[in-house]
Amino acid sequence: MRGYGAVAIVAVVLLLPISRSLASDAPWQIGLASVCITPEQPVWLYGYANQNRFQPFDGRLDDLFARAMAIQCPEGELAVLITADLCVLREPEERELSLVLTQRTGLQRRQILLNWSHTHSGPMIGTSDLNRYPIPEEDLQRTKAYTQWLWNRLADVAQAALDDRQPAWLAWEVGRADFIRNRRSLDADGKYHRMAPYPDGPIDATVPVLRIDGPDGQLRGVVFGAACHPVTLGGSNRKVSADFPGYARQAIEQQHPGSTTLFVQGCGADANPEPRATADQQEWVQRHGASLGAEVCRVLAGSMQPVTGPLRVAFTRVDLPLVSPPPAERLEQLAEGPFWESHNARRILQAQRLGQPLAEHYPAPLALWLFGDSLTLVALSGEVVADYVPLVAAAVETQPLWVAGYSNQVYGYLPSARVIEQGGYETLGLVSAHIGWFSAQAEQVLKQAISDLQADLCR
Numbered sequence: 447m448r449g450y451g452a453v454a455i456v457a458v459v460l461l462l463p464i465s466r467s468l469a470s471d472a473p474w475q476i477g478l479a480s481v482c483i484t485p486e487q488p489v490w491l492y493g494y495a496n497q498n499r500f501q502p503f504d505g506r507l508d509d510l511f512a513r514a515m516a517i518q519c520p521e522g523e524l525a526v527l528i529t530a531d532l533c534v535l536r537e538p539e540e541r542e543l544s545l546v547l548t549q550r551t552g553l554q555r556r557q558i559l560l561n562w563s564h565t566h567s568g569p570m571i572g573t574s575d576l577n578r579y580p581i582p583e584e585d586l587q588r589t590k591a592y593t594q595w596l597w598n599r600l601a602d603v604a605q606a607a608l609d610d611r612q613p614a615w616l617a618w619e620v621g622r623a624d625f626i627r628n629r630r631s632l633d634a635d636g637k638y639h640r641m642a643p644y645p646d647g648p649i650d651a652t653v654p655v656l657r658i659d660g661p662d663g664q665l666r667g668v669v670f671g672a673a674c675h676p677v678t679l680g681g682s683n684r685k686v687s688a689d690f691p692g693y694a695r696q697a698i699e700q701q702h703p704g705s706t707t708l709f710v711q712g713c714g715a716d717a718n719p720e721p722r723a724t725a726d727q728q729e730w731v732q733r734h735g736a737s738l739g740a741e742v743c744r745v746l747a748g749s750m751q752p753v754t755g756p757l758r759v760a761f762t763r764v765d766l767p768l769v770s771p772p773p774a775e776r777l778e779q780l781a782e783g784p785f786w787e788s789h790n791a792r793r794i795l796q797a798q799r800l801g802q803p804l805a806e807h808y809p810a811p812l813a814l815w816l817f818g819d820s821l822t823l824v825a826l827s828g829e830v831v832a833d834y835v836p837l838v839a840a841a842v843e844t845q846p847l848w849v850a851g852y853s854n855q856v857y858g859y860l861p862s863a864r865v866i867e868q869g870g871y872e873t874l875g876l877v878s879a880h881i882g883w884f885s886a887q888a889e890q891v892l893k894q895a896i897s898d899l900q901a902d903l904c905r
């Protein structure tokens with residue numbers, strides 16, 4: 447007995463100073479927080495423009511969450527990532543929310559990074575898209591009330607993450623998702639045919655995994671992603687759900703009790719999960735989530751690269767060029783075409799009739815987070831197609847690289863020059879209050895802006 451006691455004392459004496467120096471040497475201070483944002487009152491869901499959805503939701507499959515990670519290192523910046531199970535964030539709502547967040551947290555806009563999962567079974571927010579939907583007054587009032595409540599919940603979760611900051615270590619590795627398919631089916635001439643699985647089309651199948659550990663090496667949280675529309679549940683679904691990202695978070699948290707998981711949407715504008723929208727879609731949404739969660743857990747169990755500071759963050763708005771409107775005759779033709787052509791053609795004709803000037807650019811938010819030399823996160827706004835992943839890689843030339851879409855604002859699709867040439871759904875252009883189609887030059891303008899922003903941050 448005496449012998450064991452002596453061993454125990456020696457072990458305590460040896461271990462204590464080590465764990466203390468570990469905590470004080472932690473490269474990061476990280477805080478994590480989660481709040482439920484499931485609407486309490488029935489509001490319209492957002493993401494499918496079909497008749498079935500022109501009414502409030504009918505029940506709930508799973509809860510929606512907003513989650514935040516506050517991150518700081520001794521010699522670097524403080525910043526907050528806020529992820530949420532929401533579909534879109536138009537420009538007026540982004541401005542409104544940014545004001546609430548900066549006022550409530552004392553942070554500046556560039557220190558805040560928003561990423562929406564793009565679930566198509568989450569609530570409509572704000573009033574920006576009303577020109578597309580015949581929403582009755584009573585339902586509109588509930589949407590407005592939900593939106594105000596939501597802004598406060600998002601500020602709450604950001605502040606809670608800031609208050610939770612404690613010593614932490616970060617590590618990075620990438621996995622692969624196997625249920626993501628390109629959805630732009632092309633015809634024999636290489637032009638857009640219809641929305642259907644197209645195995646030859648590009649996707650970003652990577653699963654970024656950022657691991658967050660506490661001083662004793664226990665897993666505190668995970669920020670992970672996938673580049674894919676959360677549309678396993680099709681337009682027939684009228685129940686609230688976070689779709690596959692929510693089930694993936696559940697799967698990881700079951701394996702790692704007490705951890706907080708954040709899902710970051712990638713450049714998944716032209717990718718869908720398969721299968722989807724089936725009669726047994728409620729099973730498939732769980733299966734896709736379980737499969738993504740299992741892949742994240744596999745990555746967590748393997749060796750990962752340490753991520754160190756200093757953290758440097760930047761936020762800007764890049765003037766992406768829009769095409770000059772074609773002649774009236776062509777616009778009249780487009781106005782009779784499929785939705786992705788008619789939506790803006792009709793609005794351009796209307797603006798011209800009223801003598802309203804048309805914008806030549808759209809100021810798209812762009813954020814860049816540099817984790818020392820160990821990781822670069824480029825967060826693009828809009829619904830970004832997979833072609834932007836290699837384009838961003840060529841712009842920053844640093845590895846490892848993490849490219850997120852659906853960040854800071856979701857104004858509509860951001861197509862590549864290749865997608866614009868092929869035509870189709872993702873060439874729809876701006877929606878809600880803003881009018882116009884993106885020019886094929888937009889990708890080069892964005893590429894240059896990313897490269898310039900990185901050079902500024904490294905100076």
Ligand SMILES: [Zn+2]
Pocket residue numbers: 564675715829
């Ligand atoms: Zn979408």
